[in-house]
Every structure is written in structure tokens, then in C-alpha cells.
Amino acid sequence: MSELSSAHRITIAEASRHAGETVSIPGWLYNLRRSGKIVFPLLRDGTGVMQCVGVKANLPEATFETLKNLTQESSLILTGKIREEGRAPGGYEMDIERVEVVQRVPEEHPYPITPKDHGVDFLMDHRxxxxxxxxxxxxxxxxxxxxxxxxxxxxxxxxxxxxxxxxxxxxxxxxxxxxxxxxxxxxxxxxxxxxxxxxxxxxxxxxxxxxxxxxxxxxxxxxxxxxxxxxxxxxxxxxxxxxxxxxxxxxxxxxxxxxxxxxxxxxxxxxxxxxxxxxxxxxxxxxxxxxxxxxxxxxxxxxxxxxxxxxxxxxxxxxxxxxxxxxxxxxxxxxxxxxxxxxxxxxxxxxxxxxxxxxxxxxxxxxxxxxxxxxxxxxxxxxxxxxxxxxxxxxxxxxxxxxxxxxxxxxxxxxxxxxxxxxxxxxxxxxxxxxxxxxx
RNA sequence: UGUAGGGUAGCCAAACUGGUAAGGCGCCUGACUGUUAAUCAGGAGACUGCGGGUUCGAAUCCCGCCCCUACAGCCA
The missing domain is CATH 3.30.930.10 (Bira Bifunctional Protein; Domain 2)
Known part of the structure; x- marks a missing residue:
């Protein structure tokens, strides 16, 4: 997997110790908030969830398009600089520089568990x-x-x-x-x-x-x-x-x-x-x-x-x-x-x-x-x-x-x-x- | 196994004493440079669990079956 990460690989749990550094975090897309020329992918890696930021003006066109069109639970590796950020849940945020999508979940079969209400039976079937x-x-x-x-x-x-x-x-x-x-x-x-x-x-x-x-x-x-x-x-x-x-x-x-x-x-x-x-x-x-x-x-x-x-x-x-x-x-x-x-x-x-x-x-x-x-x-x-x-x-x-x-x-x-x-x-x-x- | 409640789009869910299926999430299209389960506008998506019956007409009433949930018994 080393060829997939372009910078030092860390986990989200370790992020606070890497403020100011450019690192790679492999994980899955927990959720994505979009607002025209800025996207906030929430990355999940098993150790935590981290908000990342991608700004259109600071990124190559293709990179921004990739980020904008990510689907829930797609697997990806994000690379960027960690920064302390009061507005981010968790207190730290990544300014995205590169994105490598390992697998994009196709929208024809979106991830079934959405961030809203589900019944017990449905959830148990998707345990x-x-x-x-x-x-x-x-x-x-x-x-x-x-x-x-x-x-x-x-x-x-x-x-x-x-x-x-x-x-x-x-x-x-x-x-x-x-x-x-x-x-x-x-x-x-x-x-x-x-x-x-x-x-x-x-x-x-x-x-x-x-x-x-x-x-x-x-x-x-x-x-x-x-x-x-x-x-x-x-x-x-x-x-x-x-x-x-x-x-x-x-x-x-x-x-x-x-x-x-x-x-x-x-x-x-x-x-x-x-x-x-x-x-x-x-x-x-x-x-x-x-x-x-x-x-x-x-x-x-x-x-x-x-x-x-x-x-x-x-x-x-x-x-x-x-x-x-x-x-x-x-x-x-x-x-x-x-x-x-x-x-x-x-x-x-x-x-x-x-x-x-x-x-x-x-x-x-x-x-x-x-x-x-x-x-x-x-x-x-x-x-x-x-x-x-x-x-x-x-x-x-x-x-x-x-x-x-x-x-x-x-x-x-x-x-x-x-x-x-x-x-x-x-x-x-x-x-x-x-x-x-x-x-x- | 008993008692009670329930089964409506991928998910959650409304529909009064029967009158011809709301709304939301997710998905698609578009807008938006600080979002916090983002918001706004538009779009697609349903033989109402299965089988039978009553009726001009059934998600709705009746019978049978299947599945789920809660509680009880038994126990950790």
C-alpha cells in the first residue's frame, strides 16, 4: 500500500501530534458537506473521524471534482496539512492537497446506512x-x-x-x-x-x-x-x-x-x-x-x-x-x-x-x-x-x-x-x- | 411458547368512520468559499409483507400464512 500514500501515514487518533505537517490518512468517507467552491469531506479511519477541507481555488480542477463527487463510504487516501481549527469537530482539520480514491461507491448502489433514522431490523440485517x-x-x-x-x-x-x-x-x-x-x-x-x-x-x-x-x-x-x-x-x-x-x-x-x-x-x-x-x-x-x-x-x-x-x-x-x-x-x-x-x-x-x-x-x-x-x-x-x-x-x-x-x-x-x-x-x-x- | 403492537419506494414515515398513496433522508440535476445529520430550487423512485374474501371501490374491513418489535417465562 506504500505507493498509495505520498506522505507520512498517520491515523486520525494521532492527528493532534502532527499539526503543521503534511501527512496521508487512509480511510473511508463518513459524510460530505458541500458548498459550491468548498467541500468538507469527513474522513473515518477506525480511530476517529476528521473533517478535511478542499477549496476549489487552491486545488487542480480534477482534484476538486473528485472530492466534490465522492460518495458515502468510498475508500480513499487524503493527503494534506494538519491544522488546529476551532470550527472543526475534533479541533483539527486537514487542508487537502491530494486525494487518491481506492474505490468509489457507485451511486447506483449507494451505501445503505444513511446518517438518518433506521429501524432495528434493517440495521441488524446490515450489521x-x-x-x-x-x-x-x-x-x-x-x-x-x-x-x-x-x-x-x-x-x-x-x-x-x-x-x-x-x-x-x-x-x-x-x-x-x-x-x-x-x-x-x-x-x-x-x-x-x-x-x-x-x-x-x-x-x-x-x-x-x-x-x-x-x-x-x-x-x-x-x-x-x-x-x-x-x-x-x-x-x-x-x-x-x-x-x-x-x-x-x-x-x-x-x-x-x-x-x-x-x-x-x-x-x-x-x-x-x-x-x-x-x-x-x-x-x-x-x-x-x-x-x-x-x-x-x-x-x-x-x-x-x-x-x-x-x-x-x-x-x-x-x-x-x-x-x-x-x-x-x-x-x-x-x-x-x-x-x-x-x-x-x-x-x-x-x-x-x-x-x-x-x-x-x-x-x-x-x-x-x-x-x-x-x-x-x-x-x-x-x-x-x-x-x-x-x-x-x-x-x-x-x-x-x-x-x-x-x-x-x-x-x-x-x-x-x-x-x-x-x-x-x-x-x-x-x-x-x-x-x-x-x-x- | 404466550400476550400486545406492527409490516406503505433503498431507508424513516403520514393517510379520520373504506373514495384511488403526504412529507423527510438517500440518489440525480442546478445554486452557494466555513459547512456542523449544511441549506435552497427541481427530478426520478411504490403491484401498500404474501394468498384469498367482502365491496361499485380496500393501505384501511374479514380469514389464513410469513416476518419484525416489546413484554413475560428461563437465565448470564
Whole structure:
């Protein structure tokens, strides 16, 4: 590509450091404003958008004509001098000297996404192009920061990354529906819905581990909080209990929020996110038992009965008026998975905890302490009618040096939706997979 | 899967108790030397989701199907 740029190549993000220099910026035409003898192409290069100026009197006829007739999203390389300019959005502007059009989008097939209103369905059908627009760019940038923050947190706190398989032989939790995949020789495997069980084995090998990858749920959920394919980070710790889960979860959330606030101001601004709401999220988070949560909800008019799980509106009610997440712990054993350690004093309760984010973003973390006693685990497998043979390897973890251990899972997309302050989770991943949408 | 709402040009969208398809964006032509989703003037572009029915006449009413959205259940 070097023959295409006639001057030092820079990105728009670097432009402020090159004021007074003549540089080349390769990119795409975001928009074009024209006014007779002066044109303002807005150049987009993935790092930002920059207003450029072309004045007829200062340019060869052909160059000006080329600029004037550019079409939206045409690819081009602009060369010119960078100048500080108060009238330009972003504060810097390029005085265009040369233009090289790499591909001009023909007007017979103009770029479909215009700078005006579009419906969700149309935009989702053009998701591969929609990613070029400012809002999507900002959300994906925040997603990147969230993922980097999560990794940095675990990497700097003694956790080893041990990724778990995506093809799994059976249900990890038995409840949710699984996607079935044809394997070789008539064998069936399933797409993972959690790395949990493998994580427990890995924790016994490495002490503190985490896995980070996609998970799949074949539930026919059709809400703004659900995807059939989503990313989850799951830490697991040996010699740890429910309190450790609460402490680590709280630290992780605060760490990642601080990173987003530190490095993604521009994106938050583009999304008109109320950053004061994020800045308010500090430890300690609110702590509440399931018992108290049920009483609180009933007092607020919820239909919930002791023994039931929280609905969507219940979660919103629980954080009503709160500026930070609430951790609800000690759920009835029946509503939780088979592997939860029971409370020593009240065995009808499971040592699990859910973190419910404020502003209606719902559950972002779910986890707890696992059963470490082999006999109890066997009993639970029977109660849940799970095939013992499939869990022999899992039982081995209780036969060879079992220890109390605990962990949790955090859904990346819900976290990103919360950070971004957006309504629907579908915008937090580049290519969302939902109940009735698997394309593009 | 249930309940509710919706499907009108490439996109957004109006059209009352049925009367013969507004407006805007984008595209094309022209004007404009500081535009900020530029503005102004003109132009092209629609078997009103699909199939059937009622009617002199259907975007509008009725039946069936398809698709979308929101909410609920389940969950991260």
C-alpha cells in the first residue's frame, strides 16, 4: 500500500501530534458537506473521524471534482496539512492537497446506512456495515476495554487462564437447553453452557484459574438481555468460600469500571452515558440475604413467594434507588444447580450469590461455593436424576484431595450494556446470535 | 411458547368512520468559499409483507400464512 500514500501515514487518533505537517490518512468517507467552491469531506479511519477541507481555488480542477463527487463510504487516501481549527469537530482539520480514491461507491448502489433514522431490523440485517457507525464503534470499543480489564484483573491477581472445552459430552447443569452437534460416528456432543465443572478440576491443579470464552444457551428467550451465544468469564478458586466470591466479584467489577472510565471517556460521551452513575459504583456493594430480598420485594408489591426465583421486574425492584450493585446470597437449594454447597446452619439454603446491577441491567454475576464432599455430591446427582457415569471424573475431584472451593461467572455482554448505558444487549457484540437471528 | 403492537419506494414515515398513496433522508440535476445529520430550487423512485374474501371501490374491513418489535417465562 506504500505507493498509495505520498506522505507520512498517520491515523486520525494521532492527528493532534502532527499539526503543521503534511501527512496521508487512509480511510473511508463518513459524510460530505458541500458548498459550491468548498467541500468538507469527513474522513473515518477506525480511530476517529476528521473533517478535511478542499477549496476549489487552491486545488487542480480534477482534484476538486473528485472530492466534490465522492460518495458515502468510498475508500480513499487524503493527503494534506494538519491544522488546529476551532470550527472543526475534533479541533483539527486537514487542508487537502491530494486525494487518491481506492474505490468509489457507485451511486447506483449507494451505501445503505444513511446518517438518518433506521429501524432495528434493517440495521441488524446490515450489521456488517452498521459497525462502521459512531455508536456501534463506541460500544465495541467499550467491550474491548471491558475484556482487557477482566483479563488484566485476573492475570495480575494470581489466576491462570485455563480455557475449557466448547464441545461437551453432557449438560453441565442439567437445566438449560443445550445446542446439539453431530460429532463423528453418530456421537452427539453439545455446545458448552458453562466451563464450571472443568474449572473446578483446573482449580485443583492450579489453585486459582479462569476461563474466558463463548457459551451457548438454546433457550427460547426473546428479551433485551438474552443472546444464544454470549461470552462469559468464569474464575474458580481452591480453598475458597462464598465470602471469597463476593470479595473477588466486587473487586473485579470495580477494577473494570475504573478502566472503562479511565480509557473510554470518548466512547462514553458518544453514547451520552451518565458517567456519574458509573463513578458512583464503589465497594462495598450492598449485601442482602435471599430471605430479606423476598421480604423487601413483597413489601414493594411483588408476587414472589419464598422458594421462587426472581423475575425481571423483581431484579429491577431490588436495585431501585441504589447506586451500586446488590449481592443477594443464600438461595433456596431447589432453585440452584446441583453442585452448590448447602449452608451449614440452614441446609435448605445454597451458598450461592448473584450480583444484580443497578439501572435495571439485571444479574451480571452468578456464583458461589461448590460441594466438596463426595457423598453429598453423589446424593445431589441422584436427586437431580443425573447419570453418575458421566460425572465420575467430576467425583474424582472429591476423591483425591478435595477442598472447599468457589467461583462465579460474569456475562460480558450484560456488563458492556451496563457500562454503555444501552437498552439492548444485541449491540454489545459484533454479530449477535439471537432466537431468530443468525445472520450476517 | 404466550400476550400486545406492527409490516406503505433503498431507508424513516403520514393517510379520520373504506373514495384511488403526504412529507423527510438517500440518489440525480442546478445554486452557494466555513459547512456542523449544511441549506435552497427541481427530478426520478411504490403491484401498500404474501394468498384469498367482502365491496361499485380496500393501505384501511374479514380469514389464513410469513416476518419484525416489546413484554413475560428461563437465565448470564
Amino acid at each position: 456488517h456495515l452498521w459497525l462502521r457507525s459512531k455508536r456501534q464503534h463506541a460500544i465495541i470499543g467499550i467491550r474491548h476495554e471491558v475484556i482487557r480489564g477482566i483479563r488484566d484483573y485476573f492475570d495480575s491477581h494470581g489466576f491462570t487462564l485455563v480455557d475449557t472445552p466448547i464441545f461437551t459430552p453432557a449438560a453441565c447443569e442439567g437445566t438449560s437447553t443445550l445446542f446439539e452437534v453431530d460429532y463423528f460416528d453418530d456421537e452427539k456432543v453439545y455446545l458448552t453452557q458453562s466451563g464450571q465443572l472443568y474449572n473446578e478440576a483446573n482449580a485443583m491443579a492450579f489453585g486459582k484459574v479462569y476461563c474466558f470464552g463463548p457459551t451457548f444457551r438454546a433457550e427460547k428467550s426473546k428479551t433485551r438481555r438474552h443472546l444464544t451465544e454470549f461470552w462469559m468469564v468464569e474464575p474458580e478458586m481452591a480453598y475458597a468460600d462464598l465470602e471469597d466470591v463476593k470479595r473477588v466479584g466486587e473487586e473485579l467489577v470495580c477494577f473494570v469500571i475504573a478502566r472503562v472510565l479511565e480509557n473510554r471517556r470518548e466512547e462514553l460521551k458518544a453514547l451520552e452515558r451518565d458517567v456519574a452513575k458509573l463513578e458512583a459504583v464503589k465497594a462495598p456493594f450492598h449485601r442482602m440475604s435471599y430471605d430479606d430480598a423476598v421480604k423487601l420485594l413483597q413489601g414493594k408489591g411483588s408476587e414472589i413467594q419464598w422458594g421462587g426465583d426472581f423475575g425481571n421486574t423483581d431484579e429491577t425492584l431490588l436495585t431501585e434507588g441504589l447506586d451500586r450493585p446488590v449481592m443477594v446470597d443464600r438461595y433456596p437449594t431447589e432453585v440452584k444447580a446441583f453442585y452448590f454447597q448447602p449452608d451449614a446452619e440452614r441446609p435448605e439454603l445454597a451458598l450461592g450469590v448473584d450480583f444484580i446491577a443497578p439501572e435495571g441491567y439485571g444479574e451480571i454475576i452468578g456464583g458461589g461455593q461448590r460441594i466438596h464432599d463426595c457423598d453429598l455430591l453423589l446424593k445431589r446427582l441422584e436427586e437431580h436424576k443425573l447419570p453418575r457415569e458421566a460425572f465420575e471424573w467430576y467425583l474424582d475431584l472429591r476423591r483425591y484431595g478435595t477442598v472447599p472451593h468457589a467461583g462465579f461467572g460474569m456475562g460480558v455482554e450484560r456488563f458492556v450494556a451496563w457500562m454503555s448505558g444501552i437498552e439492548h444487549i444485541r449491540e454489545t457484540i459484533a454479530y449477535p446470535r439471537m432466537l431468530y437471528r443468525t445472520r450476517p
